[in-house]
Amino acid sequence: xTLTRSAExxxxxxxxxxxxxxxxxxxxxxxxxxxxxxxxxIEAGLDALGGPTVSPRRILAAADHFAPPATxxxxxxxxxxxxxxxxxxxxxxxxxxDGICHQLLLEDERLTTGSLVVGADSHTVTxxxxxxxxxxxxxxxxxxxxxxxxxWIAAGPAVAIVIHGSFxxxxxxxxxxxxxxxxxxxxxxxxxRSIEFFDHTDNGLTLDQRxxxxxxxxxxxxxxxxxxxxxxxxxxxxxxxFTRIDLGNLVPKLACPGSPxxxxxxxxxxxxxITQAYLGSCNSGRLEDFAVAARIVRGRTVHPGxxxxxxxxxxxxxxxxxxxxxxRDLLAAGFxxxxxxxxxxxxxxxxxxxxxxxCIATMNRNFQGRMGSKDASIWLxxxxxxxxAAITGRISRPAAIxxx
Amino acid sequence: xxxRGAVTWLGDDINTDVLHPSRFFSLDQLTVRDGLQGMDGPGxxxxxxxxxxxxxxxxxxxxxxxxSLTLNRVRAVIATSISRIFWRNAIxxxxxxxxxxxxxxxxxxxxxxxxxxxxxxxxxxxKELASGSPLDLYDLSLLESGGILPWMEKxxxxxxxxx
Ligand code: SF4
Numbered sequence: 001x002t003l004t005r006s007a008e009x010x011x012x013x014x015x016x017x018x019x020x021x022x023x024x025x026x027x028x029x030x031x032x033x034x035x036x037x038x039x040x041x042i043e044a045g046l047d048a049l050g051g052p053t054v055s056p057r058r059i060l061a062a063a064d065h066f067a068p069p070a071t072x073x074x075x076x077x078x079x080x081x082x083x084x085x086x087x088x089x090x091x092x093x094x095x096x097x098d099g100i101c102h103q104l105l106l107e108d109e110r111l112t113t114g115s116l117v118v119g120a121d122s123h124t125v126t127x128x129x130x131x132x133x134x135x136x137x138x139x140x141x142x143x144x145x146x147x148x149x150x151x152w153i154a155a156g157p158a159v160a161i162v163i164h165g166s167f168x169x170x171x172x173x174x175x176x177x178x179x180x181x182x183x184x185x186x187x188x189x190x191x192x193r194s195i196e197f198f199d200h201t202d203n204g205l206t207l208d209q210r211x212x213x214x215x216x217x218x219x220x221x222x223x224x225x226x227x228x229x230x231x232x233x234x235x236x237x238x239x240x241x242f243t244r245i246d247l248g249n250l251v252p253k254l255a256c257p258g259s260p261x262x263x264x265x266x267x268x269x270x271x272x273x274i275t276q277a278y279l280g281s282c283n284s285g286r287l288e289d290f291a292v293a294a295r296i297v298r299g300r301t302v303h304p305g306x307x308x309x310x311x312x313x314x315x316x317x318x319x320x321x322x323x324x325x326x327x328r329d330l331l332a333a334g335f336x337x338x339x340x341x342x343x344x345x346x347x348x349x350x351x352x353x354x355x356x357x358x359c360i361a362t363m364n365r366n367f368q369g370r371m372g373s374k375d376a377s378i379w380l381x382x383x384x385x386x387x388x389a390a391i392t393g394r395i396s397r398p399a400a401i402x403x404x
Numbered sequence: 405x406x407x408r409g410a411v412t413w414l415g416d417d418i419n420t421d422v423l424h425p426s427r428f429f430s431l432d433q434l435t436v437r438d439g440l441q442g443m444d445g446p447g448x449x450x451x452x453x454x455x456x457x458x459x460x461x462x463x464x465x466x467x468x469x470x471x472s473l474t475l476n477r478v479r480a481v482i483a484t485s486i487s488r489i490f491w492r493n494a495i496x497x498x499x500x501x502x503x504x505x506x507x508x509x510x511x512x513x514x515x516x517x518x519x520x521x522x523x524x525x526x527x528x529x530x531k532e533l534a535s536g537s538p539l540d541l542y543d544l545s546l547l548e549s550g551g552i553l554p555w556m557e558k559x560x561x562x563x564x565x566x567x
Contacts, residue, residue, distance in 0.1 A: 021562060022541030040431060041467055045553060073430060122465045122489055138467045138493035140552050147556075152542050156488075187459055192488045221462060223488050259417055346464075347426045367421040367463060374422075 004158035004238045005228045006194035009133040013116045015150045024152035029058070029145055031110060031127075033119030035101045036063040036081045041139040043084050051088055052146035059146075060108060061085055061094040062101035067341035070349035099314025099340040102126035102282040106211055107316060113229055118145055123282050123364065128214035128226030129207055133194075135224040156223050157240040158194040159185065165248040166202040170401040172250045173292070174209030175283070175362065175382035178216045179253035183263035184243055190220030197227045198234050201247055208288040215283045216364045219260045252385050252397055255366050257377035266385055269395050276307045276359040277390035278371075279330075279383055280338065281345035284362035285313030287320045293387035294326035296398050302334030303393030309351040311338035335390070344371050353378070360389045405520040405548055407480045407500050408528070409453035411513060412443055416457035418483075420490070423461075424469040436468050437475035452476070453516055455507050456483040461490025470497045480518050482507060482525065482536060495543045498551035502536035509534045520544060521563070 003011065010027055018026035032054060039061060046052065052059075063082075069075035085094045095104050102123050105111055113131030117124060120142045127134035137151075145151040161181060181195070195217045199205050205213075210227050217225030228234075236242050254269055256262035279285065279293050293310065302308040310330050312318035318340055321327050331337055336351070344351035345363045353359055353376035361371075366378040379395065388398040428439025443454075454460075454473075460483035461469070470493045473481075480500035484507065494501045502523045510516065510525060510533055517526050521544050523536035539547070545562045549555035 021545065022543070024540065024542040037429060037466070048553075049556070073432075077431060120465060122463065136465045136489055138465050138470075138489065138496060140467065140496045141492055144552055144556065154540065154542070187485070191485055218489075219462070221459065221485075221487060347421070365421070365463065367417075367419045369425050370421045374425075 002235065002238060004194060005196055005226060005232060006133050006158055006224060007155050009114055009116055010153065010155050012114065018150070021152060023154040026150045027116060027153050028150045029118045030115045031105070031117045032059045032142060032146060033101055033105055033117060033121065033124050034059065034061045034142060035065055035121050036061070036078055037065050038120030038139040038142065039081045039084055040077045042143040043080065045140065045143045046084070046088070046146070049147045053149055054146050056090050056093050059090055059093045060101065060105055061090050062098065062104055063096045064100045065342045065346060065348055067097045067339065097339065097341070099317070100282045100342055102215065103286070103313040103317065106130065106207070107314060118142060118151060122218045123215055125218045125222070125225050126211055126215040126282055128217070128224055129210035131227055131229060133224055133226060136218060156192040156194060158196055158238065159189060159241045159243070160196050160198065160234045160236070160239040162198040162200055162234055162244045163205065163247065164200040164244065165246040167250065168248045169251060171252050171382070171384040171398050172247070173382040173384065174205065174212035176250050176253045177209070177245060178213045179255055179263050179380070180245055180250060182220055182255070182260055185220065187221055187261060189241060190217065190222045193222050193240070195222045195225040197225065198232070199227055206288060208286040211286065212283055219364050252382055254395070255380035257366050257379060258368055260366065260380070266381065266395060266397050270397065272395040273393055274306060274358045274360050274389050274395065276309065276351065276353065276357055277386050278309045278344060278351060278359055278361040278363065279386055280309070280311035280313065280343060281361070281363035282313060283364040284383060285311055286317050287324070289362060289383040290321040290326040290330070291324065292383045292401065294329035295401055296384055296387040297333035297335070297391055298329045300333055300391045302390050305393050306390050307351065308335040308390040309338060309344065310335045311343045311350065312340045314340050333391070347372050360386050360395060362386050407453070407518040408515065409451040409479050410515050411510070412452050412454050414442060414454055414456040417459045417462070418442065418456050419459065420461060420463035420466065420469045424472045426464070426466070428472070429466060429468050433475060436471045440472040440476050443476065450477065451479045453518070454478055454481045455510055456481065457507070458484045459487070460485065461487040463487070465489045465493065467493050467497070470494055470499055474499055482510070482518070495546050496552040498547060500547060504534055504536040520547065
């Protein structure tokens with residue numbers, strides 16, 4: 001493999017007969033991901049240019065940020081967007097309140113390894129968990145793609161990360177792998193790069209773990225992140241940097257408030273008190289996350305000083321967690337269960353932070369003000385650490401988690 | 405192409421949640437304009453150039469962040485590193501973006517001029533202080549047209565290869 005997997009996918013989607021413009025080549029995306037807020041920004045442009053030429057079969061639209069709308073304006077934006085969706089025949093590929101667009105895409109059978117996915121949301125990178133080249137763009141880049149059928153994209157350098165071994169502790173998860181990548185690569189290692197993961201682990205990483213890993217590459221500044229097919233061997237000449245991560249050495253990590261690069265071991269901040277624990281966002285909220293959290297909270301009670309919130313990432317993950325009894329365990333322990341949506345992650349609704357709030361969350365961003373007040377702070381951690389903190393009111397490592 | 409503006413210095417890690425929190429997302433231009441944080445207030449009266457450090461514009465792909473800058477007459481951002489999505493959104497809106505590893509030589513000047521394509525940065529009286537990374541031909545073509553929509557309307561013209 002002389003090209004990196006990302007470069008290979010871009011080449012496979014190149015529009016023949018279109019000369020490059022500088023470093024940018026014309027590529028034809030397989031899938032366009034459009035959350036409702038992004039659609040509302042291009043209504044005028046789409047109409048002025050005569051509407052999309054791309055078939056609805058390549059589109060996934062979702063109402064997931066205003067789900068359901070928490071303000072008058074958002075309700076009005078959603079109804080306008082739904083008129084646009086009718087007008088352009090996207091009703092068959094529009095998902096209202098079914099979950100976060102990135103999780104819905106992971107569940108969509110149109111997404112396969114080697115797909116080229118463009119999305120009007122920065123966390124479109126999540127689809128790399130299934131081996132797709134997937135990246136986030138602004139609405140007007142998507143407008144151009146929807147009208148022309150192709151987009152001008154420049155490939156950046158690539159970094160290879162070989163993940164091997166197996167977890168030695170029971171409270172270490174996919175989140176700790178990506179936080180370890182942040183610690184090793186730092187901002188410069190991620191900036192505009194393609195991060196390519198090789199799963200050489202003993203037991204193989206699950207799709208949920210791969211989704212948590214790929215989802216967060218953009219928060220380090222990467223262009224995209226993907227898991228290469230099993231058959232691909234890492235060819236070190238194609239990569240700018242080559243890193244190995246041994247799961248056996250990993251312990252639960254934290255991203256300390258303010259920046260994704262403030263990575264420390266949970267052990268260094270045990271005892272830090274919190275006022276909110278949030279299990280959710282497109283980085284998490286999947287069945288495995290709920291299974292872990294339920295095992296930790298079962299038969300225990302949320303700390304009186306903690307607002308504990310859990311939001312499944314999609315309707316189907318919610319139903320699975322219900323069937324498995326995880327929702328009951330969390331509810332009985334004192335959690336608020338929110339409807340599948342972005343919720344507090346984007347400072348939108350369902351658990352906004354006020355000044356002085358200290359939240360530990362399974363989400364992907366801990367920028368100041370991300371969940372509301374800029375005088376609140378956000379720690380990022382894996383679902384076990386978040387669930388344990390909900391119960392004890394402090395950052396701590398859960399006792400060994402037995403697999404019931 | 406020249407861009408001239410009064411300088412506003414911002415630090416490192418000026419991400420989109422710091423610049424324009426999601427509660428200011430709106431289709432109403434005034435709400436978007438007045439949602440801009442961290443600068444000396446909305447509705448600037450003169451054209452401005454932001455100079456910032458590492459990781460500028462990280463975070464959301466919401467274009468309202470860019471709109472809040474252009475609506476406050478920000479015409480360019482010079483920073484040590486600029487997020488890929490912010491970069492593309494800025495170019496699409498005709499907002500000039502320049503990566504400059506070390507902005508310190510720009511210290512002490514109230515007004516600057518950026519000359520494309522080479523991204524040379526000089527004082528109004530022509531003293532060159534530094535030059536940022538030259539822009540790609542695609543970015544230049546869109547900036548020359550004032551953004552992606554005008555570029556499409558003009559039949560997607562390309563400027564000549566930068567010298
Ligand atoms: S869950 Fe958070 S990060 Fe994911 S799409 Fe929604 S707002 Fe963005």
